[in-house]
Amino acid sequence: MKKIVYRIVLLFLLLATGGVGSWAKEQLPRKLQDLSDEVYRYYSLRNTESFFDAASRLKDATEFSDFKETYYRTCSYEAIYMFEYVDRKKGVQLAHDIYHHAKSNNSNVGTYFATFTLGTIREQSGNMGLAEKSFLQALKLKEKYLPEESAAPCYLGLCEVTLHRKDYEEVKEYARKALNEPGIMPMNQITAWSYKCLARYNEGDSLGFENAYKERAQLIAEYGGQGGLFGELINVYLAKNRKQWQLALERTEKLVHMQNKCAQKASIYEHMGNWKEALYWQKQTRAVIDSIQSSEARSQMNEFDTELSITYAENEVKEQELAKEHLLLYGGGVIALIVIGFMAIIGIRRSKHIKRLQSIHRKLQDAYDQLEVTTQAKERIESELRIAREIQKRMLPHVFPKRRDVDIYAMMTPAKEVGGDLYGYALIGDLLYFCVGDVSGKGVPAALYMAEVTRMFRTLVDGRLAPNDIATRLNHALVEDNDQGMFVTMFIGLIDLKTAEMNFCNAGHNPPLLNGEFMKIESNAPLGLWSEIKFEGEKVDNMHGKTLFVYTDGINEAENIHKEQFGDERLKSLLQKDWGDARQTSETIHKAVEDFVGEAEPSDDLTKMCIKMK
Numbered sequence: 001m002k003k004i005v006y007r008i009v010l011l012f013l014l015l016a017t018g019g020v021g022s023w024a025k026e027q028l029p030r031k032l033q034d035l036s037d038e039v040y041r042y043y044s045l046r047n048t049e050s051f052f053d054a055a056s057r058l059k060d061a062t063e064f065s066d067f068k069e070t071y072y073r074t075c076s077y078e079a080i081y082m083f084e085y086v087d088r089k090k091g092v093q094l095a096h097d098i099y100h101h102a103k104s105n106n107s108n109v110g111t112y113f114a115t116f117t118l119g120t121i122r123e124q125s126g127n128m129g130l131a132e133k134s135f136l137q138a139l140k141l142k143e144k145y146l147p148e149e150s151a152a153p154c155y156l157g158l159c160e161v162t163l164h165r166k167d168y169e170e171v172k173e174y175a176r177k178a179l180n181e182p183g184i185m186p187m188n189q190i191t192a193w194s195y196k197c198l199a200r201y202n203e204g205d206s207l208g209f210e211n212a213y214k215e216r217a218q219l220i221a222e223y224g225g226q227g228g229l230f231g232e233l234i235n236v237y238l239a240k241n242r243k244q245w246q247l248a249l250e251r252t253e254k255l256v257h258m259q260n261k262c263a264q265k266a267s268i269y270e271h272m273g274n275w276k277e278a279l280y281w282q283k284q285t286r287a288v289i290d291s292i293q294s295s296e297a298r299s300q301m302n303e304f305d306t307e308l309s310i311t312y313a314e315n316e317v318k319e320q321e322l323a324k325e326h327l328l329l330y331g332g333g334v335i336a337l338i339v340i341g342f343m344a345i346i347g348i349r350r351s352k353h354i355k356r357l358q359s360i361h362r363k364l365q366d367a368y369d370q371l372e373v374t375t376q377a378k379e380r381i382e383s384e385l386r387i388a389r390e391i392q393k394r395m396l397p398h399v400f401p402k403r404r405d406v407d408i409y410a411m412m413t414p415a416k417e418v419g420g421d422l423y424g425y426a427l428i429g430d431l432l433y434f435c436v437g438d439v440s441g442k443g444v445p446a447a448l449y450m451a452e453v454t455r456m457f458r459t460l461v462d463g464r465l466a467p468n469d470i471a472t473r474l475n476h477a478l479v480e481d482n483d484q485g486m487f488v489t490m491f492i493g494l495i496d497l498k499t500a501e502m503n504f505c506n507a508g509h510n511p512p513l514l515n516g517e518f519m520k521i522e523s524n525a526p527l528g529l530w531s532e533i534k535f536e537g538e539k540v541d542n543m544h545g546k547t548l549f550v551y552t553d554g555i556n557e558a559e560n561i562h563k564e565q566f567g568d569e570r571l572k573s574l575l576q577k578d579w580g581d582a583r584q585t586s587e588t589i590h591k592a593v594e595d596f597v598g599e600a601e602p603s604d605d606l607t608k609m610c611i612k613m614k
Contacts (some may be wrong), residue, residue, distance in 0.1 A: 001424065016533075028070060033573055036070060043077055044187055046231070046256050050565060069149065074114040078119050085256065088125075094119055116154060123160050132161045147229040150190040152178040159195040168199040175199070181431060186223035194230040201237050211242050231256060236264050246273050259288045273523040275533065279508050282487065282529060286440040398464060400582075401427050405497050408434070409582035410609035411590065420446025421552045421607035422454050422488075426461045430497040433461040436609050437490035438509065438552040440526075450488050453478070453527075457492075467505035468537030469493040471527060475507075475535065480529035488526035491550050495543060500550075500613060502540040512550040514540070516576035518568070543613040549575055549586070550611075554604030558593050561600045564594055578614075582610040 006324045018078065028036060035058045037385065042051035055078045062071040083091020095117040102110020119134030121447040135157040142149050147500040155178035162170040193216035200208035206533050216234065229512050232254040241246035255261040266281035400408050410423040420439035435457055438447040456477060458472045478488070495501070506545040508526035511519045525533045540546075551571075558566040571589070586608050593606060 028067060031457050032058070032070065035061065036074075037313045038078070039074060041186070042186060043081060046085065048081075048085065053077070053248065068109050069146065072102070072107070072110045075101070075521065076117045078118075079117050080124075082125055083121050092121060094410070104579050108141065108145040108365060112138055112149075115141060116157070119154075119157050121166075123157055126164075128161045128164045133156065134159070148183075150183050150185070152184045152192070153180040155181070156188060158190050159192070161608065163195065163198060164200065171199040171202060186219065190219050190223070194234050197234050197237060199454050201241055206241055209237070213238055233257075233260055233264070239269065240271070241470070243271075245368055255516050261283060262288055270530065273516070275530070276523060279526055279529070282485070282526075284438065287417060289441070290311050315574075318393075339509065365390070396423060397425060398424075403445065403497075403614055406432060407582040407612040408432070408610070409586050410436070411586055412605060412607040413590070414600040414605045415554065416442055421549075421554065421605035423607055423609050424454055424457055425609075426458065428461070428464065431493045432497055432610065432611075433493070434495075434550075434609065435490055435492045436550040436607060437488045437510070437604075438554075438607070439488045440486050445486065449488065451521075451572045453488050453490070466537055467494050467503055468535045471505045471507045471524070473534040475527045475533060477529060479531040482528055485529070487526040489526045493548075493550075495611070495613070500543045502543050503537055504539065505535050505537045507535060510551060510553055510556070511571065512548055514548055516572060519574065547575075549585070549589075549608065550610040550612075551589075551608040552605060554602075554606045555589065555593055555608060557604060558597050558606070559600055559603060560596055560598055566596050570596075570611040582612050585610045585612075 012463055013426065025175065028460065035054060039051065039054045039058055042054055055074050058074045059071055059078075062068070062074070065071075075094070079091050079094035079098060081091075082094050094113065098110060098117060099114035101107075101116055110152075115134055116138040119131050119138055123133035135154045139154045140153055142151055155174045159171050159174045159178070162168075162174060163280070172195075175192040175195045176187060184192075191213055196212040197209055197216060200206075200212050215236065220497055225465055232251055236248050236255070238250045239245070245268055252261050252264045252268070255264065262281050262285040266278050269275075269278035269281060308489070312528075319357050354606070380489070396412055397410065400410075408425060410425070412421050412423060422437045422440060423432040427433075436452070437453060439449045439453070441449075442508055453474065456474055457470070460473055471490070474490075487508075489510075491504065491506050491509040493502055493504040493511060504521075505522050505524065506521050509523075511521055511523075522536050524535050555568055556571050570592075574589060575585075575590055579585040589608055590606060
């Protein structure tokens, strides 16, 4: 009798705790294991066609099998690969598809991979705060539903987040945790050592970098591949660590990730003292970042994030309700077979479960409430951006001096709700100061930067400084605490209306046109990047009877639906004709650009300033 009661007690305990681990690590048949290895190999080699072909075959073989981990893991890597190397919008959509597949199949494993994928995409988009949130949530789901799954990918994602915020000790700690994970894949081992290399390099630890690089190289020699997720990038850093700048530059040509390629070239040219090339690649880097952080992609990911939050809450509710059903269904029968004393235990447990269930229901309601709040916030942000646009317009001059000796007019049309272009002028006696600038980037950050530059320009002209001195002081002010790497190209001019002499400084800006011809001038560097730059000033001796047209690259680089640019020659041809006063000339150019662009979406702000000396 004791033996029977003992077995019944074990049965009760088994049922009350939900049974044995449901997600033991999959043991793939040899055919599927070979196909899985093929997928990872093509991923590492960046062989796009072969990767997608192998991934498709592996998904087909596992979707309706018992190997759900392999299916969702393959979907995850497919979405990440698509986002990083092929098409960002399609990558987000594939991540969204993982989530919907998991939801329709009631798969917590799928929810884990959807969460991890979202974290990776957010990290690659530069949205590090939400990426960290996703990786930490994925770790919780892994511990709960996939105890045998390696947490290394999540830890490596957190490496990237902490590297971005320059917390190099934490980078090394997450890399250590990844390496200590049982069953870590060789590719992830290589990636962990890559992060150790980057942390050492950024700490200025040259020897530590070399040691970490050696460990990484041994792994690559042992397992093959092209260096994990970092590929050739660490070899670029090796050349930089050894100050072999030309070699580093050559190695950047092998980089697949465009943002890495542009950023590394900018850094290398800066070390080489080639400011012109450094500026060009800084602009290219900013353009890539802007394309990644498009409002459409952010909107897609935010909706995805909200849906996942609701799913987390729904899953907890289902689990608690299931636990309650198990308790009520099996508990009564078991208690009847054991002793009445278990009734008290059941009562206590039932009370705890009900309280827990009520808590989860509140979380679910909060998630739905958050969705409503998000929608309202989106509408409020759109309204605030419209207001910001009007405020920005009022920051720029709209009234221009009416004098017999000079005619000046300027206008700016932002491509988005707010813009990063600027112009300004100040008339102090017979001295006419003026500027036209173009801030790197788009949207609100560029608009805030533009406002700061405009304010500082107005302050500096009061000191009656020369244009190159204004550029120098602006540069020093903007370089400080510029962690985001933002900069502004700017043309700063000063015309003495008595003598008609124009002094100017061109800080990395497009050369203006004088009487319909592009001026041959020193480009200098843009403002905000390098503190040691010396800005050179130039002058035109006599501006009498001449027309100066200063503009931003939104004019000549404007594209139509066929991706053709407005171009320098078309602009030059227009300005070789007399269109009337400064305002009429500016409006003629503006209309010509708008007509050329047609139905295409504006890609950049349109800013121009026309000065006609009499």
